[in-house]
Amino acid sequence: MKLTAELKNVTKTYGDKTVLDGINLQVPQGEILALLGPNGSGKTTILRILAFIENPTSGEVRLQGEPVDFGDSAKARMQSTLIFQKTVLFNGSVYDNVAYGLKIRKTPKILRGEAVKRALELVKLQGFEKRPARKLSGGEQQRVAIARSLVLETKLLLLDEPTANLDPKNAGIVEEVIARVNRELKTTIVMATHNMFQAKILPHRIALMNEGKITEVGTPTEIFGKLSKNLASFAAVDNTFAGNAKATSEGTTLVDIGGGVQIEATVQRQGGVSVFVTPQDIILSKSQFTSSARNTFKGRISEISDLGALVRLKVDVGRVFAVQVTKRSFVEMGLNLNSEVFITFKASSVNVV
Amino acid sequence: MALDILGGIGKALELIFTGDPELYGIVSRSLLFSGMAIVLATLWGTPIAMLISLREFRGKSLVKTFFNSMIGIPTVVLGLLLFLAFSNGGPLGFLGLLFTPGGIIIGEAILVTPIIISIATTAIEAVDPDIMNLARTLGASESQASIAVLKEAVNGVLLSNVASFNRAIAELGVALLVGGNIAGLTDVLTTAISRYTARAEIPYAIALGILLMVLVFLINLAVLLARKAKWILTIRKFPQWLKRHRLEAER
Numbered sequence: 150m151k152l153t154a155e156l157k158n159v160t161k162t163y164g165d166k167t168v169l170d171g172i173n174l175q176v177p178q179g180e181i182l183a184l185l186g187p188n189g190s191g192k193t194t195i196l197r198i199l200a201f202i203e204n205p206t207s208g209e210v211r212l213q214g215e216p217v218d219f220g221d222s223a224k225a226r227m228q229s230t231l232i233f234q235k236t237v238l239f240n241g242s243v244y245d246n247v248a249y250g251l252k253i254r255k256t257p258k259i260l261r262g263e264a265v266k267r268a269l270e271l272v273k274l275q276g277f278e279k280r281p282a283r284k285l286s287g288g289e290q291q292r293v294a295i296a297r298s299l300v301l302e303t304k305l306l307l308l309d310e311p312t313a314n315l316d317p318k319n320a321g322i323v324e325e326v327i328a329r330v331n332r333e334l335k336t337t338i339v340m341a342t343h344n345m346f347q348a349k350i351l352p353h354r355i356a357l358m359n360e361g362k363i364t365e366v367g368t369p370t371e372i373f374g375k376l377s378k379n380l381a382s383f384a385a386v387d388n389t390f391a392g393n394a395k396a397t398s399e400g401t402t403l404v405d406i407g408g409g410v411q412i413e414a415t416v417q418r419q420g421g422v423s424v425f426v427t428p429q430d431i432i433l434s435k436s437q438f439t440s441s442a443r444n445t446f447k448g449r450i451s452e453i454s455d456l457g458a459l460v461r462l463k464v465d466v467g468r469v470f471a472v473q474v475t476k477r478s479f480v481e482m483g484l485n486l487n488s489e490v491f492i493t494f495k496a497s498s499v500n501v502v
Numbered sequence: 503m504a505l506d507i508l509g510g511i512g513k514a515l516e517l518i519f520t521g522d523p524e525l526y527g528i529v530s531r532s533l534l535f536s537g538m539a540i541v542l543a544t545l546w547g548t549p550i551a552m553l554i555s556l557r558e559f560r561g562k563s564l565v566k567t568f569f570n571s572m573i574g575i576p577t578v579v580l581g582l583l584l585f586l587a588f589s590n591g592g593p594l595g596f597l598g599l600l601f602t603p604g605g606i607i608i609g610e611a612i613l614v615t616p617i618i619i620s621i622a623t624t625a626i627e628a629v630d631p632d633i634m635n636l637a638r639t640l641g642a643s644e645s646q647a648s649i650a651v652l653k654e655a656v657n658g659v660l661l662s663n664v665a666s667f668n669r670a671i672a673e674l675g676v677a678l679l680v681g682g683n684i685a686g687l688t689d690v691l692t693t694a695i696s697r698y699t700a701r702a703e704i705p706y707a708i709a710l711g712i713l714l715m716v717l718v719f720l721i722n723l724a725v726l727l728a729r730k731a732k733w734i735l736t737i738r739k740f741p742q743w744l745k746r747h748r749l750e751a752e753r
């Protein structure tokens with residue numbers, strides 16, 4: 150097994166605060182590895198160290214078997230690139246942005262044009278070369294940022310919550326691109342994610358993180374099989390609850406997740422289980438309505454965060470659920486903090502593990 | 503007296519429009535000296551601004567306050583200090599810069615350096631701090647990443663150049679005390695105005711005053727236009743835009 154990147158006993162401290170504590174991690178060539186854990190668990194710091202824009206306080210980092218000298222990491226940086234969670238673009242056209250790394254690498258102009266064109270096609274932004282990058286929509290901007298890294302065809306591609314601020318359409322394009330470059334170019338990918346769905350589908354392996362440590366590494370099946378054990382690391386993942394399951398007479402399962410909330414699921418299970426519902430599967434309404442969906446709960450909005458085209462809400466129904474609505478729906482429904490709302494989702498949208 | 507002034511203005515306009523060589527010699531020296539001073543001050547001021555804005559060090563705010571307050575240094579005081587430094591007995595007397603064009607250029611460059619540093623520092627600090635890391639993760643070396651940051655701040659740097667040029671071309675103290683106001687060699691617009699006025703050659707003084715005002719006005723107009731350049735480009739593209747929208751509407 151050839152390793153693209155390896156962290157050996159890596160520690161990072163800021164003053165007396167330990168952000169990474171003895172991290173050992175191997176990333177084989179061609180793998181997609183997801184880092185999953187709550188905010189502040191050290192995911193971003195690992196990515197920044199692997200991008201060689203942050204120095205570890207101690208420990209060793211190897212890139213393709215060679216130890217990296219952080220005093221002179223310019224060469225290593227050519228082989229690894231990081232896509233930030235917050236989209237950062239240079240002032241200028243889409244072409245200027247995507248071609249930047251190629252210019253640094255002194256790629257001849259004619260090859261640059263072709264490479265930029267291909268990269269833009271990958272992220273479905275063909276023909277966008279001349280547009281001013283900062284005038285694009287949020288989703289398009291993040292796709293430009295991704296094309297700007299893809300065009301370099303680095304051995305290691307690092308993504309920090311690449312779809313956290315994107316609407317489902319843009320997120321879908323980005324997920325497709327990640328899978329495609331991994332499959333076709335055999336690019337090794339390390340990504341931090343909060344998105345349970347993404348973590349289940351995209352990566353070959355997941356590293357669970359909590360408080361600066363890797364608590365568990367395994368395939369998605371292995372990791373999600375032990376969800377309740379690893380719940381601390383999942384605390385940040387939306388709508389994940391531990392509960393007690395019992396069968397109903399209709400052949401479905403009722404999971405008591407506490408706070409007076411019982412979720413109905415189509416999967417048949419008994420005893421201690423973990424459940425999660427992706428925020429995209431939840432319908433938000435101001436009044437109760439008749440539908441085939443088995444789960445409807447009344448609650449109040451406890452948190453609102455603006456993601457651009459989307460608004461992310463926390464709804465407290467006894468337990469707190471994360472819900473996503475478009476900005477337009479949010480405005481049209483006249484929602485506000487503490488508004489009374491209903492959340493509705495189908496029993497088949499409930500994942501039980 | 504009123505007639506004198508009116509006559510003076512008339513004579514001045516005549517000098518301007520007939521392209522009086524003495525007059526335009528002074529104008530071109532003014533432009534050259536101020537221009538060279540800006541180039542020099544930008545060459546050493548921009549890297550200093552980058553160091554101040556991109557590095558963390560003790561006393562950083564003190565340094566910034568120092569350059570900010572130096573913007574307002576009276577030109578005569580700086581002129582005097584430089585005169586003392588450049589004069590034969592002074593510490594820099596060996597350079598032989600006193601009463602030479604080189605002396606004026608260096609003096610004015612020193613005068614505008616605080617303007618360049620202060621405005622450029624503010625502009626660079628306003629750039630998204632992630633730009634540096636972005637450039638680095640795309641493979642840029644430290645100096646290439648710094649240039650990427652500077653590019654984002656280019657408007658601020660240009661603004662600092664214009665503000666500096668305004669200050670340099672309109673100042674009197676340094677040019678007078680360091681340059682010596684030698685006719686045909688080191689006299690510039692401001693010093694020549696004072697000389698002609700003292701000698702009661704009012705038409706020349708008025709003509710130079712008008713030209714100085716026109717120059718300052720033109721420079722600021724150019725900046726205003728440059729800022730509106732995007733707007734102008736948009737107007738130029740308007741026919742294409744209209745065509746595209748008509749086509750779309752027809753579909």
